[in-house]
Amino acid sequence: MNDDDRSEYRDVVTPPKNGERLHIAIIGSGSGAFAAAIRATEEGARVTMIEAGKVIGGTCVNVGCVPSKIQIRASQLAEYQRHNPFEGLSDREPEIDRRRIAAQQHARVAELRQAKYEKILGDNPAITVLRGHARFESADTLLVERHDGESRQVVADRILIATGASAMVPPIPGLQEVPYWTSDDAVFSEETPEHLIVIGSSVVAVEQAQAFRRLGSRVTVLARSTLLSSEDPDLGRGLMQAFRAEGIEVQEYTEARSVRFESGRFHLETSAGRLSSDRLLVATGRTPNTSKLSLERIGVETDQRGAIKVDEHLRTSVSNVYATGDCTDLPQLVYVAAAGGTRAAVNMTGGRARLDLSAMPKVIFTEPQVASVGLDEGQARIKGIETESRTLDLENVPRALANFETRGFIKLVAEAGSHHLLGAQILAPEAGEIVQTAALAIHNGMTVEELGDLLFPYLVHVEALKLCAQTFSKDVAKLSCCAG
Template identity: 65%
Template sequence: MKPVSIAIIGSGSAAFACAIQAVDRGARVTLVEAGEVIGGTCVNVGCVPSKILIRAAQLAEQQRRNPFAGIADAEPAVDRPQLIRQQQARVEELRAAKYQHILDTTPDIQLLRGRARFADAHTMSIARADGSEERLSADQFLIATGASPALPPIPGLADTPYWTSDDAVFADQAPEHLVVIGSSVVAVELAQAYRRLGSRVTVLARSSLLFREEPLLGEGLTRAFEDEGIRVLGQTQASRADYRDGEFILDTNSGQIRGDRLLVATGRNPNTADLGLEAIGVETGPGGAVRVDESLRTSVPHIYAAGDCSDMPQFVYVAAAAGTRAAINMTGGEARLDTSAMPAVIFTDPQVATVGLSEQEAHVRGIETDCRVLELENVPRALANFDTRGFIKMVAEAGSHRLLGVQVLAHEGGEVIQAAALALRNRMTVEQLADQLFPYLTMVEGLKLCAQTFAGDVKRLSCCAG
């Protein structure tokens, strides 16, 4: 029997996860990539380089100030160009190992260079850089074109040399004063990183930091930022942006803000505008995100979508999981992607980590809740670290006490949240979670302690009470 032919637009995490799974199931795959490099956002300009930048900045801050009485603080000597060279080398290493090596060793995955557009529901037209055009037909298609930084409609902004996150992660010098427009994941991560690399930083938040999350998270992170000298201007919007004599000038409702660099981090828009989707009946939602069901199918049954171009959550691990499941469904299987217990981490310090429903989200769904908040001064690991910034909040269903969601603000909070995700996935109650064995002097022990607060006061427990 002739193998299934699959055409994938894009070459990022969703695309490669789909391609690998599909060829393992007997399909032949063609990837179509319009950019200069393969690998998509995560490895090239997103997760990998940004987390290297954030970690370097964290180590610089630990030199600058630490909580231990016997260790002297010292201003770090930051060689930004050298850091960039190391960062870029790791990016290239991972791109070669995780993407190019797959192409080189998997004959059933072919790469075509060019810009794809659907000519009809079973055929794509691929415009090559030399001006030629190629037609590609396939049995099944995956749209995995990712997303690009969004630009807010601020008069004058487009005429300035503003940074997007793509620029900020590879800038070879830390600015004297970085102004950040935005208040969500990328904005807060990069704002703190540049503060720790030596810049003055001002954040303009249209509402408040992390306004889509549990309010306690944004409030706690704002306090942490202000303690580090980051100026956070809430309820602030720019009405005009100009650039004169090497300086950005922003007119805002909080006054005029000036800085030598401006980072615009107000989200990302799906790269779907030029694919010809409307003509073939593929439905899109706000911003052009491709609508998919739990099987990753679009409104056209043999066309799938995954990653940041779809209406799934914009996380690389969701993209990869979606690509894998799409491949299974393209090749005769039945797979679904359930994001109800999807953990998420924001790599600030303290980190923000969430899974499941917030208290507000539960109420919107008509679920009555019982909630507890455990301040980190009650977690032995935080006390031993001399860093009690943050909390753990647990949301349970009233009556049954079934766990609905967890929100964490803590140093290395991302290392805590997966245990909560597993508890949520297994529909545990807070009493069942409180009864589990957790290793003493770990941050994840805070989950057990928070669960125990539903039955009593943890201040009355011994230090490692079971």
């Protein structure tokens, strides 16, 4: 992809009237919105950013990535105090002050929001922020209902929708009448519930389940099918074994049928029986924030969830209207939103940038971590690609042995015959640090033989990729340490 390639694209990018500076309106102020705003001003445009919420910055910095990773790290360190693999180090029950942890989370969130969002606005006079709810009147006109009750019309040459998503609330009878948590609430909790029930089994659900267990709660996870059902089945099975070893109860193929709240406790009727707890976390995914934009007025196409359909250039079905991030049908990942925002800005200012997701890494911050990139065997089969795969248990990885942390595996999927690497699925400590090497290998069209022939440092977790690649042609159990 070449961000500066501006050929064959001006047919969908109309120039501003009367030679004025190009005006771009951006609905939202999260990572995708800011990436677009910064790039658009670098290309000479002026930007009006419209934010409906009380704070700028979107989900990631305010209630998502940043505070959740602080919470997860705190819980990890608490667990290390309880249980460690070394005979010469004594275990002890940690003293946990949830209020102080929450205060530290809030402080770091405020610090990053100021440095990475508010300061950028203050330093960039080409970006104007307008507070209020925006909706389309036409393809180039927005009506913004401001918080003071007044309305303002914004006319722009291009419009980018980057409104993000909100916690989805499933239609469980009684749920709307009870004080359940979403992840936005749970991540800043100042209390440790005696028993937390988690409805959901994907990324946020499993991360929060393990964090609360390690911070002192009993945890029950209700999975409608299996744990991490959208991932390679081996990843879900491996994580479930790790959860059960920690005392997290996972009830697969279990649905909540009704919920009520009495005397400070939640009472659930499920397909597997009755459950009760003092806290309930609903973590069943996120819904695109598009319902109040009046998209139907201008004909922006959405899917059944309300997600805006975009092409690889971030264009919607309406000329001069673009979209990025969790409000679209793109993967709900902050770095995808930001990459989409940058490319949308290039395209809105006359370029032809493309968003390539063929080597998109994903990470789930449990322990062991779950990471993947490219195709798994099932996805390759759907595409009609014949594959070969190898799985290497961590007991064959020197760093895992040295750390006494051998739970997990590395799986590599290659195209049969050519042996070009198609995908990697990883359940391992530091899987998020390992997966990017696999992403680079896929992006550069490497074969597993080429990957296995590279020099990797020793002792590091990422060496597991090299060893797994070598299993396509040899028995690594018969190699010495550092064998090239």
